[in-house]
Amino acid sequence: MKLLERMGGKEAVLDDKGKLNKPYLNDKAREFFQEMDVDKNEKIDPGELRLAFSKLGLEISLKDAKEMVHEADADGDGWIDLQEFQALVSLEMQRALRVSQIDSGMCVVL
């Protein structure tokens, strides 16, 4: 999944100092979260995560979905809530930008 592109690209997620634009990212993350949260209980369960991936054309097993939820689940209640999802998105953005940093030779201060 090209998360960085779905987030509007590098220019959109970085502020003019080259740092992650957290308010923008959190807004975008909230949009995705609401899209993924099919039953609108403000939490993402493994089934909803799996559905979100299949909409992006990626088939993952329920076991994989459970593992991903587990990884993001900071408070251990078995669900991803909005705060956990926003933390996950900004972590993924940092990862994505480190990779593109190597590709383009650009220096991004995180």
Ligand SMILES: [Ca+2]
């Ligand atoms: Ca839900």
Ligand SMILES: [Ca+2]
């Ligand atoms: Ca949780």
